[in-house]
Amino acid sequence: xxxxxxxxxxxxxxxxxxxxxxxxxxxxxxxxxxxxxxxxxxxxxxxxxxxxxxxxxxxxxxxxxxxxxxxxxxxxxxxxxxxxxxxxxxxxxxxxxxxxxxxxxxxxxxxxxxxxxxxxxxxxxxxxxxxxxxxxxxxxxxxxxxxxxxxxxxxxxxxxxxxxxxxxxxxxxxxxxxxxxxxxxxxxxxxxxxxxxxxxxxxxxxxxxxxxxxxxxxxxxxxxxxxxxxxxxxxxxxxxxxxxxxxxxxxxxxxxxxxxxxxxxxxxxxxxxxxxxxxxxxxxxxxxxxxxxxxxxxxxxxxxxxxxxxxxxxxxxxxxxxxxxxxxxxxxxxxxxxxxxxxxxxxxxxxxxxxxxxxxxxxxxxxxxxxxxxxxxxxxxxxxxxxxxxxxxxxxxxxxxxxxxxxxxxxxxxxxxxxxxxxxxxxxxxxxxxxxxxxxxxxxxxxxxxxxxxxxxxxxxxxxxxxxxxxxxxxxxxxxxxxxxxxxxxxxxxxxxxxxxxxxxxxxxxxxxxxxxxxxxxxxxxxxxxxxxxxxxxxxxxxxxxxxxxxxxxxxxxxxxxxxxxxxxxxxxxxxxxxxxxxxxxxxxxxxxxxxxxxxxxxxxxxxxxxxxxxxxxxxxxxxxxxxxxxxxxxxxxxxxxxxxxxxxxxxxxxxxxxxxxxxxxxxxxxxxxxxxxxxxxxxxxxxxxxxxxxxxxxxxxxxxxxxxxxxxxxxxxxxxxxxxxxxxxxxxxxxxxxxxxxxxxxxxxxxxxxxxxxxxxxxxxxxxxxxxxxxxxxxxxxxxxxxxxxxxxxxxxxxxxxxxxxxxxxxxxxxxxxxxxxxxxxxxxxxxxxxxxxxxxxxxxxxxxxxxxxxxxxxxxxxxxxxxxxxxxxxxxxxxxxxxxxxxxxxxxxxxxxxxxxxxxxxxxxxxxxxxxxxxxxxx
Numbered sequence: 001x002x003x004x005x006x007x008x009x010x011x012x013x014x015x016x017x018x019x020x021x022x023x024x025x026x027x028x029x030x031x032x033x034x035x036x037x038x039x040x041x042x043x044x045x046x047x048x049x050x051x052x053x054x055x056x057x058x059x060x061x062x063x064x065x066x067x068x069x070x071x072x073x074x075x076x077x078x079x080x081x082x083x084x085x086x087x088x089x090x091x092x093x094x095x096x097x098x099x100x101x102x103x104x105x106x107x108x109x110x111x112x113x114x115x116x117x118x119x120x121x122x123x124x125x126x127x128x129x130x131x132x133x134x135x136x137x138x139x140x141x142x143x144x145x146x147x148x149x150x151x152x153x154x155x156x157x158x159x160x161x162x163x164x165x166x167x168x169x170x171x172x173x174x175x176x177x178x179x180x181x182x183x184x185x186x187x188x189x190x191x192x193x194x195x196x197x198x199x200x201x202x203x204x205x206x207x208x209x210x211x212x213x214x215x216x217x218x219x220x221x222x223x224x225x226x227x228x229x230x231x232x233x234x235x236x237x238x239x240x241x242x243x244x245x246x247x248x249x250x251x252x253x254x255x256x257x258x259x260x261x262x263x264x265x266x267x268x269x270x271x272x273x274x275x276x277x278x279x280x281x282x283x284x285x286x287x288x289x290x291x292x293x294x295x296x297x298x299x300x301x302x303x304x305x306x307x308x309x310x311x312x313x314x315x316x317x318x319x320x321x322x323x324x325x326x327x328x329x330x331x332x333x334x335x336x337x338x339x340x341x342x343x344x345x346x347x348x349x350x351x352x353x354x355x356x357x358x359x360x361x362x363x364x365x366x367x368x369x370x371x372x373x374x375x376x377x378x379x380x381x382x383x384x385x386x387x388x389x390x391x392x393x394x395x396x397x398x399x400x401x402x403x404x405x406x407x408x409x410x411x412x413x414x415x416x417x418x419x420x421x422x423x424x425x426x427x428x429x430x431x432x433x434x435x436x437x438x439x440x441x442x443x444x445x446x447x448x449x450x451x452x453x454x455x456x457x458x459x460x461x462x463x464x465x466x467x468x469x470x471x472x473x474x475x476x477x478x479x480x481x482x483x484x485x486x487x488x489x490x491x492x493x494x495x496x497x498x499x500x501x502x503x504x505x506x507x508x509x510x511x512x513x514x515x516x517x518x519x520x521x522x523x524x525x526x527x528x529x530x531x532x533x534x535x536x537x538x539x540x541x542x543x544x545x546x547x548x549x550x551x552x553x554x555x556x557x558x559x560x561x562x563x564x565x566x567x568x569x570x571x572x573x574x575x576x577x578x579x580x581x582x583x584x585x586x587x588x589x590x591x592x593x594x595x596x597x598x599x600x601x602x603x604x605x606x607x608x609x610x611x612x613x614x615x616x617x618x619x620x621x622x623x624x625x626x627x628x629x630x631x632x633x634x635x636x637x638x639x640x641x642x643x644x645x646x647x648x649x650x651x652x653x654x655x656x657x658x659x660x661x662x663x664x665x666x667x668x669x670x671x672x673x674x675x676x677x678x679x680x681x682x683x684x685x686x687x688x689x690x691x692x693x694x695x696x697x698x699x700x701x702x703x704x705x706x707x708x709x710x711x712x713x714x715x716x717x718x719x720x721x722x723x724x725x726x727x728x729x730x731x732x733x734x735x736x737x738x739x740x741x742x743x744x745x746x747x748x749x750x751x752x753x754x755x756x757x758x759x760x761x762x763x764x765x766x767x768x769x770x771x772x773x774x775x776x777x778x779x780x781x782x783x784x785x786x787x788x789x790x791x792x793x794x795x796x797x798x799x800x801x802x803x804x805x806x807x808x809x810x811x812x813x814x815x816x817x818x819x820x821x822x823x824x825x826x827x828x829x830x831x832x833x834x835x836x837x838x839x840x841x842x843x844x845x846x847x848x849x850x851x852x853x854x855x856x857x858x859x860x861x862x863x864x865x866x867x868x869x870x871x872x873x874x875x876x877x878x879x880x881x882x883x884x885x886x887x888x889x890x891x892x893x894x895x896x897x898x899x900x901x902x903x904x905x906x907x908x909x910x911x912x913x914x915x916x917x918x919x920x921x922x923x924x925x
Contacts, residue, residue, distance in 0.1 A: 815839075
């Protein structure tokens with residue numbers, strides 16, 4: 001074949017690949033890397049670093065059938081100064097004139113034209129020398145700093161974050177997840193610093209009098225987005241050749257807990273997956289913290305980088321139950337990625353959930369296995385499933401799996417980084433696991449991880465192993481079941497109707513949507529597993545489906561041998577579905593919940609009923625007064641998980657109540673919280689469980705915000721009389737309540753704010769002091785005249801009315817009386833508009849809407865066009881909120897008023913009776 005013909009065919013081949021792969025965002029696949037030898041030089045001086053030096057040699061192979069006239073790879077904002085090509089023996093093929101390199105900014109690619117094409121089946125080494133930018137936006141290689149406590153000196157460090165597609169900011173590379181390779185890393189750094197990489201430090205050599213080179217062991221085969229390194233002055237807890245936690249020296253004494261968690265989590269995963277961490281291909285695993293980081297953590301293989309808040313537990317400040325639970329979950333999440341994501345990686349970003357669904361699932365269920373006192377298995381339904389239902393019931397949702405052709409550009413890749421991949425993915429895994437049974441599911445996952453170790457996968461690879469281990473007695477099309485929840489968006493709503501004789505129920509499936517006019521595909525059907533129990537023989541723990549509604553079926557009938565009193569569907573809310581009961585069934589469940597021990601109904605199902613009812617009322621399937629009547633059972637409820645569902649849903653209604661309607665709501669809130677408040681009160685105890693602490697914290701926030709059950713006074717008495725500082729769990733809640741109850745307590749909290757030196761504690765005290773009812777003093781003397789940041793001042797203003805909902809109108813009138821004062825302080829009309837619109841979200845009356853209109857008409861020209869449009873949009877939103885409340889809450893308001901009037905009448909009757917008794921006694925005497 002002639003050279004010219006070969007080149008023409010090669011170009012045609014590349015063009016066809018580009019067409020198949022979609023535009024030019026995907027690399028053409030003609031060459032693949034196997035090895036990167038990378039040297040990076042950073043922190044050349046003690047000032048804020050801005051540039052780094054780089055040199056990389058990439059071993060690659062031509063895999064197409066034809067010779068390739070140019071090599072295409074990724075590079076973004078790198079200044080390449082040299083480029084060369086070597087053959088497999090190391091001999092130079094050509095020194096490439098850098099003026100011939102072609103940069104494509106849109107696709108973030110660099111094309112390297114060759115004078116002689118590279119040949120099929122041959123290995124080459126492509127090399128570059130370049131410089132890059134140490135960024136400030138926490139992408140690629142970026143800078144962070146902290147001030148040493150002892151010396152008050154600012155110390156700089158360099159940190160990486162390569163995910164999603166940021167490795168191209170650090171080196172020319174083939175920056176796609178399926179193009180795995182090994183990395184050999186060298187870091188050149190100043191004396192007094194240390195380098196941390198994906199692998200064990202092999203040796204350090206001198207480059208000059210004050211410059212050293214750290215040489216790291218070769219990494220396993222891995223994707224470019226997992227490359228990581230840091231240059232800092234850190235100390236290590238543990239063995240850096242095995243497992244260690246690395247932080248700045250003054251944090252050493254605060255890392256004992258996170259180190260202990262890692263010591264438990266790592267071997268637990270090795271046991272569960274039947275592949276110990278060391279057998280994955282990397283000897284070392286290090287947890288390092290950063291004072292600036294875009295995420296809670298990043299799962300770089302061998303070097304997981306976390307935000308400081310995850311790894312640091314300072315006694316008395318960040319070592320409470322909630323902080324420790326946060327650390328446990330995030331460490332469990334990121335460590336699981338060593339198996340799901342690092343060893344076995346999705347083949348393209350359209351399958352991103354294959355990483356994150358497992359990590360989120362084990363974040364809760366491995367954490368529960370190791371730390372059962374947090375009951376994270378129960379919390380999962382309210383903190384993950386209920387959360388993601390709101391997203392998955394809108395037109396803006398997406399399926400877990402997208403077509404590769406739909407996910408090409410950087411913005412399309414970013415689109416897959418949504419709660420769907422994380423939370424919905426975890427919910428679907430939990431559903432499959434409960435249906436299959438623990439042993440079958442675990443075996444499927446073990447085989448999946450074993451087969452694809454160091455490789456890449458697509459969802460069908462997972463499906464194969466699930467199918468191979470699916471119970472034989474489950475009459476369901478597993479493949480269809482899998483596709484229904486991964487390639488379709490949304491989830492089913494099951495409507496349950498009881499027959500007149502109470503001998504059977506009809507279960508109908510439809511897709512649940514929050515807005516049936518938003519363009520969503522409302523006709524979708526799913527394979528629906530049915531798990532249920534009744535009062536006849538209650539069993540809440542058999543999660544194997546008794547029946548299925550198969551794909552494209554709408555109904556299923558369930559028969560009973562004798563009449564039932566109540567029927568519960570979707571046990572422990574194991575399956576990804578909502579359930580709507582007809583009135584008779586709903587009333588039966590209310591009575592069951594009101595009975596002793598809630599008739600044994602688990603906390604997950606109690607939370608499910610609460611969350612479902614609120615959402616069904618929101619979409620007009622029932623009235624809110626029916627929801628509140630059902631929730632009367634809460635007067636006997638003391639468990640955290642159901643109350644979590646109440647608090648998450650109740651706010652939507654409470655925010656829409658007018659000041660005149662709040663007294664009746666307060667009475668209702670006082671009644672339904674009676675038992676839980678009697679159990680928990682405002683006094684903390686050494687015997688409290690983690691869920692007691694969480695429950696009390698939310699309870700006090702709600703009761704004090706709405707001034708129920710004397711909450712503010714009780715907290716204030718505790719605040720004034722106790723020399724004991726509240727634990728970090730309670731501190732903001734209790735300081736907020738004390739500030740709102742008494743001016744002296746407010747000034748005490750404010751004084752603590754001024755004396756405090758810890759930034760995190762200062763933010764907490766600022767927020768708590770802003771709960772005061774003395775809003776004029778706080779606004780004019782503290783917020784407007786203070787030196788705090790604009791963001792802190794926004795928080796302060798918001799807290800004034802969020803914690804005192806009856807004061808939203810006078811606070812608005814105070815601020816808008818001279819809006820220029822706030823705008824001058826902020827030096828921004830956009831930020832000023834944000835404050836107004838955030839406050840307007842709490843408007844509930846026509847009078848408040850009128851005031852807002854008048855303010856807009858008289859002042860919008862001051863804001864400029866874009867900020868004025870924000871105000872105008874907010875006006876429309878306020879009107880919609882008021883119309884919604886008038887249309888949807890009228891019956892609820894009447895119900896609360898009748899209920900309140902009844903209690904008042906009852907109290908009046910008892911008072912009259914008591915006076916009559918006293919009068920009789922006096923007459924007798």
